[in-house]
Amino acid sequence: MSTSTSTGRAATAAPSFAQSTWLVAEREIGSKLRSRAFVISTAILFVGALALVIWAGFASQSDEGTPVAVTPEIAQAVPPSANLEVTETTDRADAEALVMAGDVDAAIVADPSSPTGFTVLAESSAPTELLLQLAQLPPVEILDPEGSTWAMGYVAAIGFGIVFLLAASMFGGTIAASVVEEKQTRVVELLISAIPVRALMAGKVIGNTILAMAQILILAAIAVIGLTVTGQSALLQGLGAPIAWFAVFFLFGFILLASLFAAAASMVSRQEDLGSTTTPLTMLVMAPYFLVIFFFENPLVLGIMSYVPFSAPVGMPMRVFLGEAQWWEPILSLAILIATCAAAIVVGAKIYQNSLLRMGARVKLAEALAG
Numbered sequence: 001m002s003t004s005t006s007t008g009r010a011a012t013a014a015p016s017f018a019q020s021t022w023l024v025a026e027r028e029i030g031s032k033l034r035s036r037a038f039v040i041s042t043a044i045l046f047v048g049a050l051a052l053v054i055w056a057g058f059a060s061q062s063d064e065g066t067p068v069a070v071t072p073e074i075a076q077a078v079p080p081s082a083n084l085e086v087t088e089t090t091d092r093a094d095a096e097a098l099v100m101a102g103d104v105d106a107a108i109v110a111d112p113s114s115p116t117g118f119t120v121l122a123e124s125s126a127p128t129e130l131l132l133q134l135a136q137l138p139p140v141e142i143l144d145p146e147g148s149t150w151a152m153g154y155v156a157a158i159g160f161g162i163v164f165l166l167a168a169s170m171f172g173g174t175i176a177a178s179v180v181e182e183k184q185t186r187v188v189e190l191l192i193s194a195i196p197v198r199a200l201m202a203g204k205v206i207g208n209t210i211l212a213m214a215q216i217l218i219l220a221a222i223a224v225i226g227l228t229v230t231g232q233s234a235l236l237q238g239l240g241a242p243i244a245w246f247a248v249f250f251l252f253g254f255i256l257l258a259s260l261f262a263a264a265a266s267m268v269s270r271q272e273d274l275g276s277t278t279t280p281l282t283m284l285v286m287a288p289y290f291l292v293i294f295f296f297e298n299p300l301v302l303g304i305m306s307y308v309p310f311s312a313p314v315g316m317p318m319r320v321f322l323g324e325a326q327w328w329e330p331i332l333s334l335a336i337l338i339a340t341c342a343a344a345i346v347v348g349a350k351i352y353q354n355s356l357l358r359m360g361a362r363v364k365l366a367e368a369l370a371g
Contacts, residue, residue: 020195024203025210032174032211042215045166049219053226066130069095069107074118084130092121099123106130156239156321157296159223160246160314161289167215167250168257168285171208175258176265176278178204179356183269188356197353205258212254216247242321245330246313249337253313256341257281263348266355267363276362288314299324306333309340 015023032038067085071092087104089095095107105127111119120130182188191200220243227239264277288311295301296318305315306329316333319325351368 015195017196017199020199021202021206024191024195024200025207028178028204028207029211032208041170045215046218046222050222050226053223054230066106066127067104068130069098069104071095071107071109073110074108096121154293154296156242157292157318160242160317161292163216163219163246164250164253164314165285165289167212168254169282171212171254172257172261172281172285173278175204175208176261176274177271179262179265180268180271180274183266183356183359184271192356197356198349200356201259201262201349201352204262205255208258209251209254213247213251216250220247238321242317245320246317249313249316249334252334252337252341253309256309256337256344257285259341259345259348263351263355263368266352267365267368269359269362273362284310287311291315292318296322307336309337312337 067087069087069089071089085104087098089098089107092107092109095109098104099107099121100123102123105122107121108118109121110117182191188200223239223243260281261278264281265274267277268274288305291301291305291311292314295305302315302319302322302324305311306319306325308315312333316325316330320330347369351365355363355368
């Protein structure tokens, strides 16, 4: 009799904390993948990212031909069949002036030290279509190296900023809405009767983190494929390490924000009141996007951003891309982010546990922390 009773108890034993967490995570992932809106929006994001990368590679191409300046002594180096708009100049100084003024994309000038007898001058980067049309590949001289860095830096700033903004706001908002919906429909009372409250929060955070990281990795693959196809090898080489650091920083940055979104949502019982607790977090998500775009050339602002946990996922990869970070700085910044993430999980879990079953008026932060 005792044996059968023990067997029955074992059969009906509650799942462990880890099992409960994973069950909730699976539920979160499954509900998102079954959501037509989520699948369509994700597909649009991927297609848009690929189109943007490809467009950036071919934007400079034109059916009217590439405008170039040439000096008289090397006019024969330009093939008659080349798709070029040629402007003849008197000497190298005039050719450089046209390039720097933006009247032409590049200039071909005589250079006795060059194996081909001429050199291509460009302001920030030589047009690929021009180099492919020349009989011999000449040396390329960049007149404004900082201009090239600026253009690539601006593209990287937009990329890191918008990916962080979209992913964090999309999944953070989803977590918050899910928490309030479960409170409003009383489903949460059934859930916590079977699993611990902290496991419910952990499962939501882990499930959405898996989906968010999957999107980041797919976007990174799209960027690599798109840059390779369009021949943007210089940009691809420069983005390798920053993209890797961005993925690592995004992982812990997202967990930090996801925990806070879940905690903030647990303090209200209606969707209409959700904005009152999540607006500060939304501002924290939007701030890095605008800061990195407007101040990506400002070392002081980027330096501060790279050590503030909420902006480090954007600020530090940008500094790595621009070559402004010492080897130890990403490690130190990541350590600060991980420590902040751990503290946010502890605080968020306390707020979540103390507020989840409280219905009606919004729970005050002091009450949620003191409970």
